[in-house]
Amino acid sequence: MSGLSYRSAGVDIDAGDALVENIKPYAKRTMRPEVLAGIGGFGALIELPKRYKEPVLVAGTDGVGTKLKLAFALNKHDSIGIDLVAMSVNDILVQGAEPLFFLDYYVCERLDVAVATDVIKGIAAGCEQAGCALIGGETAEHPKAFIPDEYDLAGFAVGVVEKHGAIDGTGISAGDVLVGLQSSGLHSNGFSLVRKVIEVTGADINAPLAQYVPGAAAGLTLGAALLEPTRIYVKPILALMKTLGLKGMAHITGGGLTENTHRMFPDGLTAEIRAGSWQRPAVFDWLQQAGQLPDAEMHRTFNCGIGFVLVLAPADVEAALKFLAEAGETATVIGKVTASVGAAKTVMV
Numbered sequence: 317m318s319g320l321s322y323r324s325a326g327v328d329i330d331a332g333d334a335l336v337e338n339i340k341p342y343a344k345r346t347m348r349p350e351v352l353a354g355i356g357g358f359g360a361l362i363e364l365p366k367r368y369k370e371p372v373l374v375a376g377t378d379g380v381g382t383k384l385k386l387a388f389a390l391n392k393h394d395s396i397g398i399d400l401v402a403m404s405v406n407d408i409l410v411q412g413a414e415p416l417f418f419l420d421y422y423v424c425e426r427l428d429v430a431v432a433t434d435v436i437k438g439i440a441a442g443c444e445q446a447g448c449a450l451i452g453g454e455t456a457e458h459p460k461a462f463i464p465d466e467y468d469l470a471g472f473a474v475g476v477v478e479k480h481g482a483i484d485g486t487g488i489s490a491g492d493v494l495v496g497l498q499s500s501g502l503h504s505n506g507f508s509l510v511r512k513v514i515e516v517t518g519a520d521i522n523a524p525l526a527q528y529v530p531g532a533a534a535g536l537t538l539g540a541a542l543l544e545p546t547r548i549y550v551k552p553i554l555a556l557m558k559t560l561g562l563k564g565m566a567h568i569t570g571g572g573l574t575e576n577t578h579r580m581f582p583d584g585l586t587a588e589i590r591a592g593s594w595q596r597p598a599v600f601d602w603l604q605q606a607g608q609l610p611d612a613e614m615h616r617t618f619n620c621g622i623g624f625v626l627v628l629a630p631a632d633v634e635a636a637l638k639f640l641a642e643a644g645e646t647a648t649v650i651g652k653v654t655a656s657v658g659a660a661k662t663v664m665v
Contacts, residue, residue, distance in 0.1 A: 325459060326425075326426060326457060326459020326460065327457045327459060328426070328427055328457065331427045331429050332427060332455055332457075334429050335427065335429050335432050335433060335436075335455060338429065338433040338436075339433060339436045339437070339440070342436065342437050342440035342441075342450075343436075343440055343450045343451075345440060345444060346440055346443040346444055346448065346449045346450045347449050348362075348416065348417075348447075348448070348449045350362050350363050350364065350365055350416065350449075351417070351449045351451055357452075359452075360417070360419070360451035360452040362416060362417055362449065362451060364416075364476060365414075365416075365476065368476055368478055369478065370478055370479035370480065371476045371477075371478065371479070372476065372477050372478070372479045372482055373474055373475070373476055374408040374411045374413035374474070374475045374476070374477055374482075375408065375472060375473070375474045375475075376403075376404040376405070376407035376408040376472060376473055377404060377470065377471065377472035377473075378400075378403035378404050378407065378470070378471070378472075378504075378569075379400065379403070379468070379469055379470045379471070380396055380399045380400050380403065380469055380504045381504060381505070381507055381508070382507040382508050382511060383396065383399060383502075383504050383507045383542075383543070384396060384466070384467070384468065384469065385507070385511060386507070386510075386511075386521070386539060386542055386543050387543065388465070388466055389521060389539070390521065390522075390539045390540075390543060392543060393431050393434040393435050393438070394434045394435075394437060394438050395438050395441075395543065395544075395545040396435060396438055396469070396543075396545070397420075397435050397436060397437065397438025397439030397440070397441065397442055397469070398438050398439075398441055398442040398445070398545035398546065398548070399438075399442075399503070399504045399545050399546045400420060400438075400439055400442065400469050400470075400471045401418055401439055401442025401443055401445075401446060401448075401471065401473070401548065402442055402445075402446075402503070402504070402545070402546035402547065402548045403503075403504055403546065403569065404418065404471055404472055404473035405418070405442075405446040405448060405473045405475070405548060405550050406546070406548065406549055406550070406567040406569075406623075406624065407473075407567050407569070408473055408474075408475040409475075409549060409550050409553055409554070409565065409567070410483070410565040410566060410567050410580065411475075411477060411482055411483055411484070412477045412481055412482055412483040412557060412562070412565075413475030413476060413477040413482075414447070414475050414476055414477065414550075414554055415446045415447065415448035415473050415474070415475040415550060416448055416449065416473075416474055416475055416476055417448055417449045417450075417451045417473070417474055418439070418442075418443050418446075418448050418449070418450050418451070418471060418472070418473045418474075419450075419451060419452050419453050419454075419471060419472060420436070420439050420450075420453035420454075420469065420470070420471040421453060421454045421456070421469065421470045421471065422435065422436070422453065422454070422455045422456070422467060422468075422469055423455075423456045423457075423458060423462060423467060423468050424455075424456070424457060424458070424462060424466065424467035424468075425457070425458060425459060425460070425461070425462040425463060425464045425465070425466070426457060426459060426464070427455065427457050428465075431467070432455065432467070435467070435469070436453075438545075439453075439471070442545075442548060445548040445550070445551070446473075446548050446550040446551070447550060447551060447554075448473060448475070448550075453471070481557075483562060483563075483564060483565060483580075484580070485563070485564040485580030485581055485582065485627070486582060487563045487564075488563045488564045488580070488581055488582060488585060488627050488653060489563075489585070489653065490585060490653055490654055490655040491630065491652070491653065492563055492627050492628060492629060492630070492652065492653040493627070493628050493629075493630055493633045493649060493651075493652055493653075494577070494587060494588075494589065494625055494626070494627060494649070494650050494651040494652060494653065495625070495626040495627075495628055495633065495636060495637065495640075495647050495648065495649055495650065496594055496622035496624070496625050496626075496647065496648050496649075496650040497547075497549060497622065497623055497624040497625070497626070497640065497645050497646070497647050498547075498594065498595075498621060498622065498623065498645070498646035498647070498648075499546075499547055499568070499597070499619045499621055499622060499623030499624075500544050500545065500546065500547040500623070501541060501542070501544035501597055501599055502542060502544070502599065502600075502603075502618060502619070503546040503547070503568075503569070503619055503623055504546050504569070505569050505570045505571075505572070505617070505618065505619070506570075506572070506617045506618045507542075509607070509609075509617055510542060510603065512607075513603060513606050513607040516607075517606045517607075519538060519602075519606060520538065521537065521538050521539030521542065522537055522538075522539055523537060523538055524536065524537055524538075525537060525538045525540075525541050525598060525599065525602065528602045528605075528606065529598040529599075529601045529602045529605075531598065532598035532599075532602075533598070538599075538602065541597075541598070541599040541602075542599060544599075546623070547623050547624075549623070549624045549645075551643075552639075552640060552643035552644070552645050553565070553624070553626075555639075555643065556636060556639050556640065556643075559635070559639060560628075560632045560635055560636060560639075561629070561632070562626055562627065562628065563627040563628060563629065564580040564581070564626075564627035565580065565624065565625065565626055565627065566578075566579055566580060566624070566625040567623075567624055568619040568622055568623055568624065568625065569619075571616060571617075572614070572615050572616045572617045572618050572619060572620065573589060573615045573616075573618075573619065573620060573622060573662065573664070574589075574612075574615045574616045574662045574663070574664065575616055575662070576625075576662075577589065577625050577662040578660040578661055578662045579660075580627070581653070581660035582660065583658065583659055583660055584655060584656060584657065584658070584660070585653055585654070585655065585656060585660050586653070586654050586655075586656040586660065586661050586662065586663055587625075587651060587653060587660075587661070587662040587663070588651045588652055588653070588654050588662075588663055588665050589650050589651040589662060589663070589664050589665065590650060590651050590664075590665055591611065591615075591664045591665070593648060593649070593650050593651070594621055594622060594648045594650055595621065595646075596620055596621040597621050600614070600618065600620055600621060603618070611664070612664075615664055622650060625650070626647075627653065633649060637649075651665070
Protein backbone atom coordinates (compact mmCIF):
# COMPACT_ATOMS: atom_id res chain seq x y z
CA MET A 317 0.00 0.00 0.00
CA SER A 318 1.33 3.42 -0.91
CA GLY A 319 1.63 6.07 1.78
CA LEU A 320 -1.50 7.98 2.75
CA SER A 321 -1.96 11.73 2.66
CA TYR A 322 -4.47 14.31 3.81
CA ARG A 323 -5.57 14.66 0.16
CA SER A 324 -6.23 10.91 -0.10
CA ALA A 325 -8.36 11.21 3.05
CA GLY A 326 -10.49 13.83 1.28
CA VAL A 327 -9.02 17.18 2.40
CA ASP A 328 -7.27 19.28 -0.24
CA ILE A 329 -5.04 21.86 1.42
CA ASP A 330 -4.00 23.25 -1.97
CA ALA A 331 -7.64 23.91 -2.87
CA GLY A 332 -8.09 25.77 0.42
CA ASP A 333 -5.02 27.88 -0.28
CA ALA A 334 -6.33 28.64 -3.78
CA LEU A 335 -9.65 29.79 -2.31
CA VAL A 336 -7.90 32.14 0.10
CA GLU A 337 -5.98 33.72 -2.77
CA ASN A 338 -9.18 34.00 -4.85
CA ILE A 339 -11.12 35.85 -2.19
CA LYS A 340 -8.46 38.28 -1.01
CA PRO A 341 -9.34 40.98 -3.60
CA TYR A 342 -13.02 40.84 -2.63
CA ALA A 343 -12.27 40.99 1.09
CA LYS A 344 -9.89 43.90 0.50
CA ARG A 345 -12.76 45.99 -0.90
CA THR A 346 -14.58 45.70 2.43
CA MET A 347 -11.74 46.95 4.62
CA ARG A 348 -12.29 49.71 7.15
CA PRO A 349 -9.56 51.91 8.65
CA GLU A 350 -10.00 50.14 12.00
CA VAL A 351 -8.79 46.81 10.58
CA LEU A 352 -5.17 46.21 11.60
CA ALA A 353 -4.80 42.65 10.28
CA GLY A 354 -7.38 40.67 8.37
CA ILE A 355 -7.58 37.53 6.24
CA GLY A 356 -4.62 35.15 6.40
CA GLY A 357 -3.69 35.13 10.05
CA PHE A 358 -4.86 33.00 12.95
CA GLY A 359 -6.96 35.90 14.18
CA ALA A 360 -8.03 39.29 12.85
CA LEU A 361 -7.17 42.52 14.62
CA ILE A 362 -9.56 45.46 14.63
CA GLU A 363 -9.70 48.52 16.87
CA LEU A 364 -12.80 50.43 17.87
CA PRO A 365 -13.55 53.62 15.92
CA LYS A 366 -12.05 56.54 17.83
CA ARG A 367 -15.18 58.68 17.45
CA TYR A 368 -17.03 56.50 20.00
CA LYS A 369 -16.77 57.81 23.57
CA GLU A 370 -18.56 54.97 25.38
CA PRO A 371 -18.58 52.14 22.83
CA VAL A 372 -20.80 49.13 23.40
CA LEU A 373 -20.30 46.06 21.23
CA VAL A 374 -23.35 44.34 19.72
CA ALA A 375 -23.03 40.86 18.20
CA GLY A 376 -25.31 38.67 16.11
CA THR A 377 -24.97 35.30 14.39
CA ASP A 378 -27.09 33.35 11.90
CA GLY A 379 -27.12 31.17 8.80
CA VAL A 380 -29.35 31.06 5.73
CA GLY A 381 -31.19 27.82 6.46
CA THR A 382 -32.64 25.68 3.71
CA LYS A 383 -32.67 28.52 1.22
CA LEU A 384 -29.37 26.88 0.32
CA LYS A 385 -31.30 23.98 -1.21
CA LEU A 386 -32.67 26.35 -3.85
CA ALA A 387 -29.18 27.67 -4.56
CA PHE A 388 -28.07 24.09 -5.17
CA ALA A 389 -31.09 23.33 -7.37
CA LEU A 390 -30.52 26.45 -9.48
CA ASN A 391 -26.71 26.14 -9.36
CA LYS A 392 -26.56 29.82 -8.38
CA HIS A 393 -24.16 30.67 -5.59
CA ASP A 394 -23.22 34.32 -6.07
CA SER A 395 -25.94 35.93 -3.93
CA ILE A 396 -26.48 33.53 -1.03
CA GLY A 397 -23.55 35.16 0.78
CA ILE A 398 -25.47 38.45 0.80
CA ASP A 399 -28.22 36.64 2.71
CA LEU A 400 -25.68 35.38 5.23
CA VAL A 401 -24.38 38.87 5.99
CA ALA A 402 -27.83 40.44 5.98
CA MET A 403 -29.24 38.13 8.63
CA SER A 404 -26.61 39.22 11.17
CA VAL A 405 -26.09 42.89 10.32
CA ASN A 406 -29.83 43.63 10.17
CA ASP A 407 -30.19 41.98 13.59
CA ILE A 408 -27.55 44.13 15.29
CA LEU A 409 -28.88 47.22 13.50
CA VAL A 410 -32.04 46.84 15.62
CA GLN A 411 -30.02 47.98 18.66
CA GLY A 412 -28.70 50.95 16.66
CA ALA A 413 -25.30 49.35 16.06
CA GLU A 414 -22.97 50.16 13.20
CA PRO A 415 -21.56 46.83 11.91
CA LEU A 416 -17.77 46.76 12.16
CA PHE A 417 -16.76 43.31 10.94
CA PHE A 418 -18.03 39.95 9.77
CA LEU A 419 -16.65 36.40 9.81
CA ASP A 420 -18.05 33.38 8.00
CA TYR A 421 -17.92 29.60 8.31
CA TYR A 422 -18.17 27.51 5.12
CA VAL A 423 -18.32 23.71 5.41
CA CYS A 424 -18.54 21.16 2.61
CA GLU A 425 -17.81 17.52 1.83
CA ARG A 426 -15.23 18.39 -0.82
CA LEU A 427 -14.15 21.92 -1.66
CA ASP A 428 -15.18 23.22 -5.08
CA VAL A 429 -13.02 26.33 -5.36
CA ALA A 430 -15.18 27.98 -8.04
CA VAL A 431 -18.40 27.53 -6.07
CA ALA A 432 -16.82 28.63 -2.79
CA THR A 433 -15.34 31.69 -4.49
CA ASP A 434 -18.81 32.68 -5.74
CA VAL A 435 -20.25 32.27 -2.26
CA ILE A 436 -17.58 34.36 -0.59
CA LYS A 437 -17.79 37.01 -3.33
CA GLY A 438 -21.44 37.32 -2.24
CA ILE A 439 -20.40 37.59 1.39
CA ALA A 440 -18.00 40.39 0.47
CA ALA A 441 -20.75 42.14 -1.52
CA GLY A 442 -23.02 41.96 1.53
CA CYS A 443 -20.28 43.40 3.70
CA GLU A 444 -19.86 46.28 1.25
CA GLN A 445 -23.59 46.96 1.39
CA ALA A 446 -23.45 46.98 5.20
CA GLY A 447 -20.22 48.98 5.44
CA CYS A 448 -18.48 46.30 7.52
CA ALA A 449 -15.17 44.55 6.97
CA LEU A 450 -14.86 40.88 6.02
CA ILE A 451 -11.88 40.14 8.24
CA GLY A 452 -11.73 36.35 8.13
CA GLY A 453 -13.58 33.07 8.32
CA GLU A 454 -13.17 29.33 8.19
CA THR A 455 -13.45 26.87 5.33
CA ALA A 456 -13.79 23.21 6.31
CA GLU A 457 -13.87 20.01 4.28
CA HIS A 458 -15.63 17.10 5.98
CA PRO A 459 -15.06 14.10 3.70
CA LYS A 460 -17.66 11.33 4.07
CA ALA A 461 -19.23 13.33 6.88
CA PHE A 462 -21.20 15.90 4.85
CA ILE A 463 -23.59 15.84 1.88
CA PRO A 464 -21.62 15.56 -1.40
CA ASP A 465 -21.80 18.63 -3.70
CA GLU A 466 -23.42 20.75 -0.99
CA TYR A 467 -22.17 23.21 1.62
CA ASP A 468 -23.52 25.01 4.67
CA LEU A 469 -22.94 28.54 5.87
CA ALA A 470 -22.90 30.39 9.15
CA GLY A 471 -21.50 33.75 10.14
CA PHE A 472 -21.50 36.50 12.70
CA ALA A 473 -21.23 40.26 12.81
CA VAL A 474 -19.98 42.57 15.53
CA GLY A 475 -21.03 46.20 15.65
CA VAL A 476 -20.68 49.18 17.94
CA VAL A 477 -23.05 51.77 19.35
CA GLU A 478 -22.65 54.61 21.82
CA LYS A 479 -23.89 53.47 25.21
CA HIS A 480 -26.34 56.35 25.50
CA GLY A 481 -27.52 55.81 21.92
CA ALA A 482 -28.34 52.10 22.12
CA ILE A 483 -31.96 51.41 21.20
CA ASP A 484 -33.77 49.11 23.61
CA GLY A 485 -37.43 49.94 23.06
CA THR A 486 -38.05 51.26 26.58
CA GLY A 487 -39.29 54.58 25.19
CA ILE A 488 -42.02 53.02 23.05
CA SER A 489 -45.53 54.08 24.10
CA ALA A 490 -49.12 53.84 22.94
CA GLY A 491 -49.74 56.14 20.01
CA ASP A 492 -46.38 55.57 18.36
CA VAL A 493 -46.39 54.71 14.66
CA LEU A 494 -45.09 51.62 12.86
CA VAL A 495 -43.26 52.24 9.59
CA GLY A 496 -42.43 49.21 7.46
CA LEU A 497 -39.57 48.99 4.97
CA GLN A 498 -40.19 46.86 1.92
CA SER A 499 -38.42 43.52 1.71
CA SER A 500 -36.74 42.23 -1.44
CA GLY A 501 -38.73 39.01 -1.19
CA LEU A 502 -38.75 36.11 1.25
CA HIS A 503 -35.30 37.01 2.56
CA SER A 504 -33.98 33.89 4.37
CA ASN A 505 -36.85 32.51 6.40
CA GLY A 506 -39.59 29.97 5.94
CA PHE A 507 -37.86 27.95 3.23
CA SER A 508 -38.72 24.59 4.74
CA LEU A 509 -42.36 25.49 4.08
CA VAL A 510 -41.49 26.94 0.66
CA ARG A 511 -39.76 23.71 -0.34
CA LYS A 512 -42.75 21.70 0.91
CA VAL A 513 -45.08 23.79 -1.26
CA ILE A 514 -42.83 23.18 -4.28
CA GLU A 515 -42.74 19.45 -3.53
CA VAL A 516 -46.50 19.08 -3.05
CA THR A 517 -47.53 21.21 -6.03
CA GLY A 518 -44.76 20.17 -8.43
CA ALA A 519 -44.06 23.83 -9.21
CA ASP A 520 -41.29 24.43 -11.75
CA ILE A 521 -38.74 26.82 -10.24
CA ASN A 522 -37.39 27.55 -13.71
CA ALA A 523 -40.80 28.66 -15.01
CA PRO A 524 -41.76 32.36 -15.23
CA LEU A 525 -43.42 33.57 -12.03
CA ALA A 526 -46.09 35.13 -14.25
CA GLN A 527 -47.15 31.60 -15.19
CA TYR A 528 -48.36 31.23 -11.61
CA VAL A 529 -49.20 34.86 -10.72
CA PRO A 530 -50.60 36.93 -13.60
CA GLY A 531 -49.06 40.38 -13.63
CA ALA A 532 -45.74 39.33 -12.09
CA ALA A 533 -42.64 40.94 -13.60
CA ALA A 534 -41.84 39.67 -17.07
CA GLY A 535 -38.74 37.52 -17.29
CA LEU A 536 -38.64 36.75 -13.56
CA THR A 537 -38.64 33.03 -12.81
CA LEU A 538 -40.13 31.51 -9.69
CA GLY A 539 -36.69 30.33 -8.62
CA ALA A 540 -35.12 33.76 -9.08
CA ALA A 541 -37.92 35.38 -7.07
CA LEU A 542 -37.39 32.89 -4.24
CA LEU A 543 -33.61 33.26 -4.31
CA GLU A 544 -33.64 37.09 -4.32
CA PRO A 545 -31.12 38.07 -1.63
CA THR A 546 -32.10 39.64 1.67
CA ARG A 547 -32.20 43.41 1.69
CA ILE A 548 -29.59 45.07 3.91
CA TYR A 549 -31.01 48.13 5.69
CA VAL A 550 -27.89 49.27 7.51
CA LYS A 551 -26.76 52.38 5.65
CA PRO A 552 -30.13 54.15 5.27
CA ILE A 553 -31.15 53.42 8.86
CA LEU A 554 -27.84 54.55 10.37
CA ALA A 555 -28.14 57.74 8.32
CA LEU A 556 -31.75 58.22 9.47
CA MET A 557 -30.67 57.83 13.09
CA LYS A 558 -28.45 60.89 12.69
CA THR A 559 -31.45 63.04 11.76
CA LEU A 560 -34.14 61.89 14.21
CA GLY A 561 -34.71 59.53 17.08
CA LEU A 562 -35.99 56.00 16.57
CA LYS A 563 -37.88 54.46 19.49
CA GLY A 564 -37.49 50.88 18.36
CA MET A 565 -36.83 48.56 15.42
CA ALA A 566 -37.56 45.01 14.40
CA HIS A 567 -35.91 42.79 11.80
CA ILE A 568 -38.62 40.56 10.35
CA THR A 569 -37.01 37.12 10.26
CA GLY A 570 -38.11 33.71 11.55
CA GLY A 571 -41.58 34.07 13.04
CA GLY A 572 -42.65 36.61 10.44
CA LEU A 573 -44.50 39.82 11.19
CA THR A 574 -46.52 38.60 14.15
CA GLU A 575 -43.62 37.11 16.12
CA ASN A 576 -41.02 39.84 15.53
CA THR A 577 -42.60 43.29 15.40
CA HIS A 578 -43.23 43.54 19.16
CA ARG A 579 -39.98 41.93 20.34
CA MET A 580 -38.59 45.26 21.57
CA PHE A 581 -41.87 46.40 23.14
CA PRO A 582 -42.34 46.75 26.92
CA ASP A 583 -45.17 44.69 28.41
CA GLY A 584 -48.62 46.22 28.11
CA LEU A 585 -48.24 47.27 24.47
CA THR A 586 -49.48 45.78 21.22
CA ALA A 587 -48.28 46.33 17.66
CA GLU A 588 -51.38 46.70 15.50
CA ILE A 589 -50.50 46.07 11.85
CA ARG A 590 -52.98 46.92 9.11
CA ALA A 591 -52.94 43.97 6.72
CA GLY A 592 -52.92 45.14 3.12
CA SER A 593 -51.46 48.57 3.89
CA TRP A 594 -48.40 47.82 1.72
CA GLN A 595 -47.75 46.26 -1.69
CA ARG A 596 -46.97 42.57 -1.25
CA PRO A 597 -44.49 41.09 -3.78
CA ALA A 598 -46.03 38.60 -6.22
CA VAL A 599 -43.94 35.69 -4.91
CA PHE A 600 -46.00 35.76 -1.69
CA ASP A 601 -49.20 35.54 -3.74
CA TRP A 602 -47.86 32.39 -5.41
CA LEU A 603 -46.83 30.92 -2.08
CA GLN A 604 -50.16 31.54 -0.38
CA GLN A 605 -52.25 30.35 -3.32
CA ALA A 606 -50.14 27.29 -4.13
CA GLY A 607 -49.84 26.20 -0.50
CA GLN A 608 -53.38 27.20 0.44
CA LEU A 609 -51.89 28.96 3.43
CA PRO A 610 -54.16 30.91 5.79
CA ASP A 611 -53.32 34.56 6.43
CA ALA A 612 -52.28 33.76 9.99
CA GLU A 613 -49.76 31.17 8.78
CA MET A 614 -48.34 33.62 6.23
CA HIS A 615 -47.95 36.34 8.85
CA ARG A 616 -46.25 34.11 11.45
CA THR A 617 -43.86 32.48 8.97
CA PHE A 618 -42.91 35.10 6.36
CA ASN A 619 -42.15 38.81 6.20
CA CYS A 620 -44.91 39.16 3.57
CA GLY A 621 -43.14 42.12 1.99
CA ILE A 622 -42.01 44.01 5.11
CA GLY A 623 -38.40 43.27 6.03
CA PHE A 624 -37.79 45.85 8.74
CA VAL A 625 -40.07 47.85 11.04
CA LEU A 626 -39.40 51.20 12.72
CA VAL A 627 -41.24 52.60 15.73
CA LEU A 628 -41.52 56.37 15.57
CA ALA A 629 -43.18 59.20 17.44
CA PRO A 630 -46.06 60.55 15.30
CA ALA A 631 -44.27 63.89 14.85
CA ASP A 632 -41.30 62.17 13.18
CA VAL A 633 -43.15 60.00 10.67
CA GLU A 634 -43.38 62.43 7.75
CA ALA A 635 -39.70 63.34 7.95
CA ALA A 636 -38.70 59.67 8.19
CA LEU A 637 -40.77 58.66 5.16
CA LYS A 638 -39.27 61.49 3.10
CA PHE A 639 -35.73 60.62 4.17
CA LEU A 640 -36.14 56.92 3.43
CA ALA A 641 -37.67 57.58 0.01
CA GLU A 642 -34.71 59.78 -0.90
CA ALA A 643 -32.40 56.97 0.29
CA GLY A 644 -34.04 54.54 -2.14
CA GLU A 645 -36.19 52.66 0.39
CA THR A 646 -39.89 51.97 0.00
CA ALA A 647 -41.35 52.80 3.41
CA THR A 648 -45.01 52.77 4.44
CA VAL A 649 -47.01 53.43 7.59
CA ILE A 650 -48.28 49.94 8.43
CA GLY A 651 -49.83 50.40 11.85
CA LYS A 652 -49.56 51.78 15.37
CA VAL A 653 -48.76 50.94 18.97
CA THR A 654 -51.72 50.52 21.33
CA ALA A 655 -52.10 49.88 25.03
CA SER A 656 -53.01 46.36 26.14
CA VAL A 657 -52.82 44.03 29.12
CA GLY A 658 -50.08 41.47 29.68
CA ALA A 659 -47.07 40.58 27.56
CA ALA A 660 -46.34 42.56 24.40
CA LYS A 661 -47.77 41.10 21.21
CA THR A 662 -48.52 41.82 17.56
CA VAL A 663 -51.96 41.59 15.97
CA MET A 664 -53.09 41.99 12.37
CA VAL A 665 -56.16 44.19 11.95
